Amino acid sequence: MEPKLFIDGAWVDAAQGGTLDVINPATERPFAAIAAGSATDIDRAVAAAKRAGKGPWGRTTGRERAALLRAIAAGIEAEKDRLARLEVEDNGKPLAEAEGDIADTIYCFNLYATYAEELDARQGEPIAVPDARFSTRVKYVPAGVAGLIVPWNYPLLMAAWKVAPAIAAGCTLVLKPSEYTPLSALELARICHEAGVPPGVVNVVTGLGRDAGAPLAAHPDVSKLAFTGSVPTGIAVATAAAQDVKSLSLELGGKSPIVVFADADLDQVVEWVMFGIFWNQGQVCSATSRLIAERSIAPRLVERLAEEARKIVIGDGMTEGVQLGPLVSRAQYDKVLGYMEVGKREATLVTGGGRPAGFNAGYFVEPTIFTDVPADARIWKEEIFGPILSVAAFDSENHALDLANTTEFGLAAAVMTKDIERAERVADRFEAGVVWINCSQPNFLEPPWGGMKKSGVGRELGTWGLMNFLEPKQITAYQSSEPWGWYLKNTQNG
Known part of the structure; x- marks a missing residue:
């Protein structure tokens, strides 16, 4: 060309x-x-x-x-x-x-x-x-x-x-x-x-x-x-x-939450949370990068997510079976690695946190999960645009919504629960232009797409x-x- x-x-x-x-x-x-x-x-x-x-x-x-x-x-x-x-x-x-x-x-x-x-x-x-x-x-x-x-x-x-x-x-x-x-x-x-x-x-x-x-x-x-x-x-x-x-x-931009209640199907939660943050290397404006889990299930959910994240196949996108390719550029690579270092100071690193072993070239980073993330942490508030999941626990529906909505962004939000009335109630109170119930990131071209706030x-x-x-x-x-x-x-x- x-x-x-x-x-x-x-x-x-x-x-x-x-x-x-x-x-x-x-x-x-x-x-x-x-x-x-x-x-x-x-x-x-x-x-x-x-x-x-x-x-x-x-x-x-x-x-x-x-x-x-x-x-x-x-x-x-x-x-x-x-x-x-x-x-x-x-x-x-x-x-x-x-x-x-x-x-x-x-x-x-x-x-x-x-x-x-x-x-x-x-x-x-x-x-x-x-x-x-x-x-x-x-x-x-x-x-x-x-x-x-x-x-x-x-x-x-x-x-x-x-x-x-x-x-x-x-x-x-x-x-x-x-x-x-x-x-x-x-x-x-x-x-x-x-x-x-x-x-x-x-x-x-x-x-x-x-x-x-x-x-x-x-x-x-x-x-x-x-x-x-x-x-x-x-x-x-x-x-x-x-x-x-x-x-x-x-x-x-976005810093989208996914709120998970204790009654949600854990296997489905793991699937959708993984997809919501690690698809396209996390370089998605609507990525559900903030996991807000009910306290009673948060430790078990984080353990499952970490286990699955370690299984993700990283490599050149042209290689069969690869699930996570490199970030798009040196600038984005440096930015995401920088946030990983910030996260290590602000929260508890569960898995990932750097460049994967065995890669001498390419803008590759590990799928990364932080837990016990404070609401004032940079990795909780700022859009990273990379495969970094931040996790916080909640004690009540109002607490979950407060964590979800206290952000300058309002592109997307997700809720997972078997209680459909609660799901609809939470969906109505999300301050976001796109809301998902019991899923994350499905995108069709017929409905409107866009966000609130910044x-x-x-x-x-x-x-x-x-x-x-x-x-x-x-x-x-x-x-x-x-x-x-x-x-x-x-x-x-x-």
């Missing part, structure tokens, strides 16, 4: 000519290079998107866009094995997880094709008003040029979460992938082009966040910003968006994701043959 940007339907060099290495996190060796985009390249890409939006693309129907979305899905399907392997090289996750991501990506484009078709039927839908002399209807128009900034933990899937609804809505877009995992976004650009997406509708600019992401967020011709990533960067994006009053959606603004997925890229336009018509009479009444009165 040549180090090029995709702008206006063509592969072009970065204006400043620079490149960045792409590192395989399992080997710490570069295996590809990408173009280092800059503000000049963002200007070119946004200009291309703006032109495309004013051309024939701006007059397409939902049905026409649906055909393109299905063609994109078919293009991904045809290359799913290669794309999954590319994600492993780029990101480090086990191949089976990457294959699941690609399957979800295909589903996402097909789902938004259906939503695009349904949008045609909703155009001009009537709205009842209390005055029969007027008729009111609503049309849905594209938000304009969309700036999409996506993270490295689910590279192609997170891109699909934004690209698919943007196309379905009729927007044009500039996609900025993470510099750590940019390759599948470039492949997506190629697949979109081959599927027949017109030039300028989809543009991809790779590069560092400060050089390409920040100019995209601040660009005056970008009407809609959709960002997934860290809270500090999200605040910077929101600040930039505020300067031009852009439409904005943010999916930020976990974000707005919702993605489902029809909520589509509405992110649409502007509802009210059209009201006076349909009476009688004169309105406002001017005459006012002049007669004096």
Whole structure:
């Protein structure tokens, strides 16, 4: 793959000519290079998107866009094995997880094709008003040029979460992938082009966040910003968006709790807790990284979890049977190891806590569990984005909810109990945008996804994701043959 940007339907060099290495996190060796985009390249890409939006693309129907979305899905399907392997090289996750991501990506484009078709039927839908002399209807128009900034933990899937609804809505877009995992976004650009997406509708600019992401967020011709990533960067994006009053959606961090009552099925609890924190190396914004267990079962549960954590197979994601790959980058590796050292001072280390034995290269860390974690501990309060589980015990339902909700985040939360009334009661009191009962992390593309507090603004997925890229336009018509009479009444009165 040549180090090029995709702008206006063509592969072009970065204006400043620079490149960045792409590192395989399992080997710490570069295996590809990408173009280092800059503000000049963002200007070119946004200009291309703006032109495309004013051309024939701006007059397409939902049905026409649906055909393109299905063609994109078919293009991904045809290359799913290669794309999954590319994600492993780029990101480090086990191949089976990457294959699941690609399957979800295909589903996402097909789902938004259906939503695009349904949008045609909703155009001009009537709205009842209390005055029969007027008729009111609503049309849905594209938000304009969309700036999409996506993270490295689910590279192609997170891109699909934004690209698919943007196309379905009729927007044009500039996609900025993470510099750590940019390759599948470039492949997506190629697949979109081959599927027949017109030039300028989809543009991809790779590069560092400060050089390409920040100019995209601040660009005056970008009407809609959709960002997934860290809270500090999200605040910077929101600040930039505020300067031009852009439409904005943010999916930020999390420190999600999983509350386990003593009556829960222990085998199921172990399964879901393990999945909730160790899937994708714990690099999941909604990871249930805080286990809040009823005191009577906490020691036994922690013992079981530690036993299972020690069985996890660590290694290169391309190796069959591997369950935990490397972290995505040196920076993330150093950050997670740093939190492990902090945890050793703040709480009781049960298992893990460092680099696994026998690994001389790669950003590998052990699945780690801390117990007796105080509520003011950094590992309890701060998002780590790694395979670290923090455990605390509770004595009552109110105590559990206090532990769960005392956080600046509010993305997700889970509760496990056989008492369904209690489960529903706790679910209602969680301060979170996504709640799971007797499970953790199942994610479907039809319901809304997003959080409260510092976990974000707005919702993605489902029809909520589509509405992110649409502007509802009210059209009201006076349909009476009688004169309105406002001017005459006012002049007669004096």
